[in-house]
Amino acid sequence: MKQKNRLLEMYYTLYRAFGPQHWWPGETPFEVAVGAILTQNTNWGNVEKAINNLKKQDALSVIALHKMSVKKLPDLIRPAGYFNIKAKRLKSFISFLMNDYHGSMKKMRDEEVKTLRVKLLRVNGIGPETADSILLYALEKPVFVIDAYTKRVLSRHGIIEHERPYEKYQELFHSSLKEDVKLFNEYHALFVRAGKTFCKRKIPLCEKCPLRNILWLT
């Protein structure tokens, strides 16, 4: 079977098993971007605690975070872990947003995707996954997000070798699927959902995984 159909079949299988995921869990594009930085190598539940702290202090806005001292921020986002480094990363994203788009996510959205991705990657603390999460989930650009679960599922199914460069995984989706925001949104969210449930690090294969019947291990 062709790669294209494999990936689509995987998608439909996951969708049938789990249904729509309603991602990203965030009320505004800015909140999505903040969440994307806070969730780096971190459980989403902890990120929610950090975001709730910000909300309680009315600090979840570009202006509030822009004005906030780098001394106070780590304390608010503490539950998300890596709080010192993430405070700096949030700050560098805010600076970028202020300098290049007058603090407006709407203006950022008007930037051409390829250019914007390159610019995001230059921001300290924003790597490929975070950049693509912002592009797809905050700005609704057709960019596929690759994360640890996606990599793990694909390599365990023999679709791509283990630990290839980020862009290799991404090219696979971009060349095999229609560049559709809704599809990319749902598909990546489903990978995370399936990964959390059935594809943990120490569990190589799982009998209950909805993908068990479409394994192509080589």
Add this chain to the structure above:
DNA sequence: TGCCAGGCCGGGT
């Protein structure tokens, strides 16, 4: 009680 979570950076080969 360790292991794990929706990565990324900086310094070294």
Add this chain to the structure above:
DNA sequence: ACCCGGCATGGC
């Protein structure tokens, strides 16, 4: 171009 240590909390 890779490789690796560091970064840190909270849930199971």
